[in-house]
Amino acid sequence: MAHLRSRRRLALAVPVALSLTAALGFLPTAASAATPAATAARAADGPGLAYVVNTRTDHRTIESVQRAITRNGGTVVASYDRIGVIVVHSANPDFGPRMRAVRGVQSAGATRTAPLTAAGTTDEGAVQVLSKAEAAKVSRGAAAGEEPLEADQWDLRAIGADKAATIDPGSRHVTVGVIDTGVDDTHPDIAPNFSASQSASCVSGKADTTYGAWRPADADHYHGTHVAGEIAAARNGIGVAGVAPGVKVASITVAQPDATSLFYPESVVCAFVFAADHGIEITNNSYYVDPWLYNCMDDPDQRAIVDAVNRAQLYAQDKGTLNVASAGNSNDDLDADALTDASSPDDATPTTRTVDPHECFDVPTQLPGVVTVSAVGVKGTKSYYSSYGRGVVDVAGPGGDKYQIPDTPSKNGRILSTLPNGQYGFLQGTSMASPHVAAVAALLKSSHPHATPAQLQALLKAEADNPGCPAEPYDGNGDGVVDATCAGGKRVNGFYGFGVVNALRAVK
Numbered sequence: 001m002a003h004l005r006s007r008r009r010l011a012l013a014v015p016v017a018l019s020l021t022a023a024l025g026f027l028p029t030a031a032s033a034a035t036p037a038a039t040a041a042r043a044a045d046g047p048g049l050a051y052v053v054n055t056r057t058d059h060r061t062i063e064s065v066q067r068a069i070t071r072n073g074g075t076v077v078a079s080y081d082r083i084g085v086i087v088v089h090s091a092n093p094d095f096g097p098r099m100r101a102v103r104g105v106q107s108a109g110a111t112r113t114a115p116l117t118a119a120g121t122t123d124e125g126a127v128q129v130l131s132k133a134e135a136a137k138v139s140r141g142a143a144a145g146e147e148p149l150e151a152d153q154w155d156l157r158a159i160g161a162d163k164a165a166t167i168d169p170g171s172r173h174v175t176v177g178v179i180d181t182g183v184d185d186t187h188p189d190i191a192p193n194f195s196a197s198q199s200a201s202c203v204s205g206k207a208d209t210t211y212g213a214w215r216p217a218d219a220d221h222y223h224g225t226h227v228a229g230e231i232a233a234a235r236n237g238i239g240v241a242g243v244a245p246g247v248k249v250a251s252i253t254v255a256q257p258d259a260t261s262l263f264y265p266e267s268v269v270c271a272f273v274f275a276a277d278h279g280i281e282i283t284n285n286s287y288y289v290d291p292w293l294y295n296c297m298d299d300p301d302q303r304a305i306v307d308a309v310n311r312a313q314l315y316a317q318d319k320g321t322l323n324v325a326s327a328g329n330s331n332d333d334l335d336a337d338a339l340t341d342a343s344s345p346d347d348a349t350p351t352t353r354t355v356d357p358h359e360c361f362d363v364p365t366q367l368p369g370v371v372t373v374s375a376v377g378v379k380g381t382k383s384y385y386s387s388y389g390r391g392v393v394d395v396a397g398p399g400g401d402k403y404q405i406p407d408t409p410s411k412n413g414r415i416l417s418t419l420p421n422g423q424y425g426f427l428q429g430t431s432m433a434s435p436h437v438a439a440v441a442a443l444l445k446s447s448h449p450h451a452t453p454a455q456l457q458a459l460l461k462a463e464a465d466n467p468g469c470p471a472e473p474y475d476g477n478g479d480g481v482v483d484a485t486c487a488g489g490k491r492v493n494g495f496y497g498f499g500v501v502n503a504l505r506a507v508k
Contacts, residue, residue: 046093047115050077050205050266052308053099053108057084061104068102077266078206080273083311087205087266089116100300107308109301111265112291114347127222128412128426129419138409147233147241149424152416154378154406155230155398159436160504161243164443165235168507169246171446176231176249176438177280177321179271180224180287181261182216183251184420187225189233189240190249198250198278203257205266207274214250217257219420224251226427227286229418230435231442239424240417243439243503247446250280254287262290262347265305268364272312276319281445282456283316284438285325285364286431291345294360302360310367317369322445322453324438325365326399326430327374327387331476331484334389335494366392371441371457374496375399375433377413378406380467382484382495384476386430390487390494394457395464395501397436400428403477436501443506463506464499466490 051074055065062081069076073092080086084106092098099108130138130149141151146162156162175195182201185194201213216224232249233242252274254267268289275283289295289309295302313323332339334357341360342352365372374393375386382388383401400414410416414426437460444459445451451459469486474495476483486495 046091048089048091049095050111050116050264051088051090051095051099051108052111052265052269052304053086053088054106054304054307054311055084055086055104056106057082062086065102065104068099072098074099077204078270080269080312083273083315085269085308085311087269096301107300107304109304111305112347113345126427127419128414130410130416130424130426134410135424141409147235147237147239149240149416152408152410152412153240154408155400155415155436156241156243158378158380158398159243159440159500159502161439162241164503164507165241165245167504168443168446169235170232170244170443171246171449172248173449174247174282174442174445175280176244176247176442177252177271177275177283178224178228178231178249178435179252179254179268179275179283179285180227181221181255182214182224182253183228183249184215184225184418185251187229187418187420187422188238189236189418190225190228192234192236193232193245193248195248195250198248198280199252200274201253202267202270202274203253203255205270207270214253216253216420221255221257221261222419222425223286223431224253224255225420226417226425227284227431227435230415230432231284231439233418243436244442244446247439247442260347263287264291265289265309265363269308269312272309272316272323276316276321280321282322282324282438282441284435285323285370286429286434288328288365289363291347293341293344293346293362294339294355294357295363296355296360298359306361306363309363313364313367313370317453320453322371322441322456323364323369324371324373324434324441326434327365327372327393328362329385329429330387331385332387333484333494334387334392335487336389369453369457371395371437371460372497373397373430373434373437375401375430376496376500377401377404379404380500381470382474382476382486383428384483385428386433388484388486388494393494393497395437395460395498396496397433397440397501399430399433399436400426401476402428440501440503440506443503447507459506460501461498463502464497465502466492466496466499469493469495
């Protein structure tokens with residue numbers, strides 16, 4: 001499931017204000033030499049694939065490129081003219097190379113390696129559903145003024161969110177967009193704060209605002225509902241509470257509705273643009289863009305993916321949206337000289353490759369201006385699974401850790417939140433840390449309504465508590481083997497960035 005694939009890698013060595021397209025030095029290309037007859041003859045020779053074609057943004061270029069798409073056996077699914085990204089379907093096996101040779105095209109490539117109809121099995125389980133008997137036990141431990149299941153929410157207390165709620169629960173004028181597997185807005189803890197007018201499905205690469213399109217395909221697509229509850233579950237005397245129970249939450253569904261639950265680039269491009277155009281102040285991104293864990297710039301398809309998603313997330317930033325993303329669950333040092341990727345492509349048969357993390361990027365977490373989040377457990381130390389890296393991680397948040405046991409009724413070190421069909425359950429991952437940070441950012445936006453994304457990120461870092469690197473060698477799972485090395489000092493380091501976010505400071 002997406003929660004264990006979610007969020008990874010490095011920060012780009014590119015200034016935040018600089019377009020990645022410009023930084024990578026994309027150059028105009030020569031006109032295509034393909035003849036329409038030759039192209040048409042091959043247009044149906046291959047499997048149907050999705051592509052992104054990235055162009056200059058002037059009207060004449062976009063129209064010219066769209067004509068070339070048709071000549072080369074492609075069908076336009078969506079055209080995001082303001083950022084120069086065109087989503088295309090084509091069965092022409094030469095479509096990518098031919099489009100890269102078209103004048104005005106700056107990058108173009110396939111967004112998947114398997115046909116459009118492909119499905120697989122990437123469900124990694126790990127959710128622990130809270131039974132009615134367990135819920136009753138937890139409710140008996142609730143203190144006056146607490147939500148029935150709040151006694152199990154050690155994460156709220158860890159960042160002062162319980163106290164913050166009594167001062168300022170957040171503004172109804174701030175919305176966090178959950179770009180994920182879909183959100184069950186009928187859940188009684190989510191319904192009071194759900195914004196249907198800012199929700200959609202972007203699964204196809206084009207926004208579908210049909211009522212309910214934003215909901216998960218089934219109960220197995222629970223990830224987005226869990227994330228939404230962490231952010232904004234209402235304090236309404238039911239179930240759990242969110243970190244920012246007064247803000248709104250929206251759902252932008254990007255996961256494939258089948259068993260793969262994959263997050264393809266065209267869906268994510270659509271999501272960032274939709275969020276920006278619908279006044280969403282913050283997005284939470286607890287995933288990496290499939291099918292590549294790392295997108296390497298020497299591969300034309302992967303280069304096009306980075307270009308397209310970066311254009312979309314920069315567009316969102318320019319419109320005032322702060323994008324928050326999780327760092328990943330591989331316990332990888334994201335500041336290493338080289339990393340091993342054995343999971344890509346995840347929509348076909350993966351192969352093992354060694355990648356240079358300065359040339360191969362996890363998207364969207366490594367893109368300029370995106371807040372990268374690592375995870376901590378109840379003890380406030382790095383979760384055993386959390387990826388890390390000096391100069392990569394910006395801040396940390398509670399993500400849970402089964403080896404760090406809290407003094408709560410369930411003694412469960414994971415994060416308790418909402419699940420589809422009115423249920424509740426425990427998950428752990430940087431996917432859970434990221435929404436805690438997004439929610440604190442929403443509290444900051446509530447207090448500073450005119451703050452830009454860059455200013456919000458600076459405030460997150462300034463309000464954070466940094467425990468510093470551990471004095472002893474880090475052994476996250478307690479097996480006697482050093483699992484990770486923290487680089488840096490008390491102010492900023494590889495495990496926590498600038499520190500663990502603090503909700504109470506955000507509202508004072």
